[in-house]
Amino acid sequence: MKVLSIINPNIVLFVGDISDGSVKIIKKINEIKIPTFVILGNHDRGKDSTGETLSKQIRVLGEKYCAWDLKVFNNQINLLSARPCSSGGGYYLSKEVKGVYGPITEQDSINKIIKCSEETIEEIPLIIMSHAGPSGLGSEPKSICGKDWKSPSLDWGDRDLSAAISQIQKRRKVDLVIFGHMHNRLKRNLGLREMFKIDSKGTIYFNTAVVPRYKTDEDGKLLINFSWIEFENKELRHVSHRWYSESGEIREEDKFF
Numbered sequence: 001m002k003v004l005s006i007i008n009p010n011i012v013l014f015v016g017d018i019s020d021g022s023v024k025i026i027k028k029i030n031e032i033k034i035p036t037f038v039i040l041g042n043h044d045r046g047k048d049s050t051g052e053t054l055s056k057q058i059r060v061l062g063e064k065y066c067a068w069d070l071k072v073f074n075n076q077i078n079l080l081s082a083r084p085c086s087s088g089g090g091y092y093l094s095k096e097v098k099g100v101y102g103p104i105t106e107q108d109s110i111n112k113i114i115k116c117s118e119e120t121i122e123e124i125p126l127i128i129m130s131h132a133g134p135s136g137l138g139s140e141p142k143s144i145c146g147k148d149w150k151s152p153s154l155d156w157g158d159r160d161l162s163a164a165i166s167q168i169q170k171r172r173k174v175d176l177v178i179f180g181h182m183h184n185r186l187k188r189n190l191g192l193r194e195m196f197k198i199d200s201k202g203t204i205y206f207n208t209a210v211v212p213r214y215k216t217d218e219d220g221k222l223l224i225n226f227s228w229i230e231f232e233n234k235e236l237r238h239v240s241h242r243w244y245s246e247s248g249e250i251r252e253e254d255k256f257f
Contacts, residue, residue, distance in 0.1 A: 006248030016041025051099025
């Protein structure tokens with residue numbers, strides 16, 4: 001958290017798998033002074049069919065929490081959030097999510113995302129924020145949302161998110177879809193995942209799941225990973241994974257755009 005205050009971005013986004021259901025960890029997010037928004041992942045939902053663990057986290061996060069909604073940040077960015085706590089793999093609603101939201105069908109989820117998009121401000125960029133990325137971006141193990149942990153490899157993206165994006169693109173530009181879930185280092189010694197993709201409509205898809213997020217340099221000093229995005233004059237200008245020292249110095253950078 002200290003590094004964030006040093007590098008001082010305008011906005012901080014969490015795309016899930018933060019706490020394994022620990023409210024104590026979630027409370028730390030409220031200590032961040034920079035405007036912060038959070039969608040929870042499948043590892044955050046807890047393990048109770050009532051959804052109470054998930055509900056507690058939602059209550060703690062308050063206005064920072066994002067799920068099937070739209071937040072407009074500082075009249076500069078539309079931030080549209082998709083289905084919370086996704087495990088990828090098409091469409092699946094866990095008992096914990098059902099405990100909070102009820103039995104949401106795949107079409108219900110598509111409709112929720114599209115409805116939120118109808119309230120976006122046309123003149124400013126649109127970021128769609130999810131835990132798992134959309135389907136339709138490849139079915140190889142190294143694909144940005146590809147299944148890598150056992151054969152056969154599959155497209156492991158979310159169908160509801162993909163369908164909603166296709167509909168939204170007919171009406172307005174989707175500048176960026178940002179997500180995590182699918183780790184950069186592949187299972188079975190298959191190498192590294194593709195973490196960046198642009199579709200035929202010009203939408204950028206960015207996987208931020210660099211795992212682990214901490215490592216040491218050759219001198220044994222701690223480095224911390226953040227994904228970094230910059231807009232200029234309402235256009236996306238920069239997308240990268242960065243490793244920062246504890247003093248806020250950029251030590252390594254994988255620049256995608």
